[in-house]
Amino acid sequence: MRLVSSLAAIAALLLASPVRAVERTLIASFDDPAGDANGPGTYQPPGDTDFLPGDFDLRRFAVYEEGDKVVFEVTLGENFRVPPSTQRYNSTPLDLKNNIYFQNIDIYVDTDQTPGSGWSMCIPGRRVAFANGHTWEYAVVMAPQPGAARAVTEGVFGNEASRRVLFPTNLQTQGKTIFARIPWSFLGARPTKDWGYSVHVSGARWERTFAVVDRLASRHEADAYTMPVIGVREAWMFGGAPTAGGKAHPWVVDVLLPAGASQAKVLGSFDEKTGAYAQVPFVYGSGVAPPPVAVTTIVEKPAGPALSVADVSGGVVSMKGPTKGVGVMQIGKVLGPDGSAVGRVIVTQVIEGGVVGRAVEGGDAIRPGMGVEFGTPPPGQGK
Numbered sequence: 429m430r431l432v433s434s435l436a437a438i439a440a441l442l443l444a445s446p447v448r449a450v451e452r453t454l455i456a457s458f459d460d461p462a463g464d465a466n467g468p469g470t471y472q473p474p475g476d477t478d479f480l481p482g483d484f485d486l487r488r489f490a491v492y493e494e495g496d497k498v499v500f501e502v503t504l505g506e507n508f509r510v511p512p513s514t515q516r517y518n519s520t521p522l523d524l525k526n527n528i529y530f531q532n533i534d535i536y537v538d539t540d541q542t543p544g545s546g547w548s549m550c551i552p553g554r555r556v557a558f559a560n561g562h563t564w565e566y567a568v569v570m571a572p573q574p575g576a577a578r579a580v581t582e583g584v585f586g587n588e589a590s591r592r593v594l595f596p597t598n599l600q601t602q603g604k605t606i607f608a609r610i611p612w613s614f615l616g617a618r619p620t621k622d623w624g625y626s627v628h629v630s631g632a633r634w635e636r637t638f639a640v641v642d643r644l645a646s647r648h649e650a651d652a653y654t655m656p657v658i659g660v661r662e663a664w665m666f667g668g669a670p671t672a673g674g675k676a677h678p679w680v681v682d683v684l685l686p687a688g689a690s691q692a693k694v695l696g697s698f699d700e701k702t703g704a705y706a707q708v709p710f711v712y713g714s715g716v717a718p719p720p721v722a723v724t725t726i727v728e729k730p731a732g733p734a735l736s737v738a739d740v741s742g743g744v745v746s747m748k749g750p751t752k753g754v755g756v757m758q759i760g761k762v763l764g765p766d767g768s769a770v771g772r773v774i775v776t777q778v779i780e781g782g783v784v785g786r787a788v789e790g791g792d793a794i795r796p797g798m799g800v801e802f803g804t805p806p807p808g809q810g811k
Contacts, residue, residue, distance in 0.1 A: 450495040455619045456713030457490035465682040468696035472667040482506030486682040497609045508601040527599045536564035538624035541718045549741045552584045553654030555678045557739045559707035560720030567593045580652040584742045624710035627684040631655025702782040703746040704739040735800045748782035760802040
């Protein structure tokens with residue numbers, strides 16, 4: 429009898445003193461047009477019947493502060509759901525438990541509104557870059573296989589940049605919306621309306637793959653489980669690639685853009701000749717973007733052929749300019765605004781109008797627009 433009375437008293441106390449919900453404050457929200465999950469306008473969805481038309485169609489992105497958490501809320505055009513099958517290409521079925529199955533959703537955050545102060549590369553395999561020299565300080569990636577995707581990314585980014593990328597687990601979904609709750613301590617500060625964001629949606633591959641591309645001189649391109657875009661769609665690949673065997677077109681199919689921007693124009697801004705990726709702008713909660721970074725000009729006459737950095741993505745550096753005297757395996761110095769060397773690159777391929785290489789030193793400091801100075805090429809190489 430005493431136990432029953434005690435339980436009744438506890439129940440009455442709980443009813444009289446309800447637990448107060450954590451206050452949720454909207455920091456920023458952005459809408460995205462419906463029906464534009466077609467990249468530069470030509471992409472077609474994968475052909476398997478598991479996919480529905482709105483699976484990759486970004487519709488809304490919102491940022492909330494909730495106690496000591498920042499909530500990133502992404503809404504697509506179709507419900508998040510468990511697929512009938514968790515295997516492709518006769519592979520072993522995967523144990524997918526992150527409540528996201530078909531998509532990768534990458535959220536890049538510019539917290540200091542200072543162009544050039546953060547990182548310019550995107551998650552490996554996405555094949556996009558950022559416009560106007562704008563960079564991110566933190567990134568959050570929603571992916572079906574967060575551990576595996578993180579391992580690939582860390583292998584490309586290195587320690588310093590990798591510490592700024594989070595692959596959250598235990599994502600929550602509600603219909604067409606997915607939520608990631610991130611401690612704002614990870615983002616360095618409490619969110620403000622001045623923060624900028626770049627949100628990208630791509631298809632998710634379920635097995636680790638490497639596509640052989642010419643731009644890496646027959647080496648493998650790191651791919652954090654990104655579904656490719658090819659000429660003619662297949663069951664688990666997008667179709668509609670602009671050029672057969674293209675090595676620069678984006679594998680991102682929908683991006684969040686400022687009002688009035690054309691996605692077809694933005695995602696179509698890649699350059700197959702130089703290998704430069706499409707340039708995607710950030711959106712800012714304040715509605716005001718910081719000014720673009722001025723292109724660095726080399727004042728003094730360089731010791732050898734001079735080019736400029738066109739794009740930096742995942743350690744791959746695309747450079748444009750005269751290629752006479754530049755050869756494969758030649759090392760160049762990347763010059764900062766004051767003309768001093770901030771890093772080094774090694775050439776892996778000479779293409780029309782420029783070269784493609786890899787950062788071998790100071791990769792985090794290399795920015796689009798910086799000059800690149802080359803000396804004498806190895807014997808028998810160069811043009």
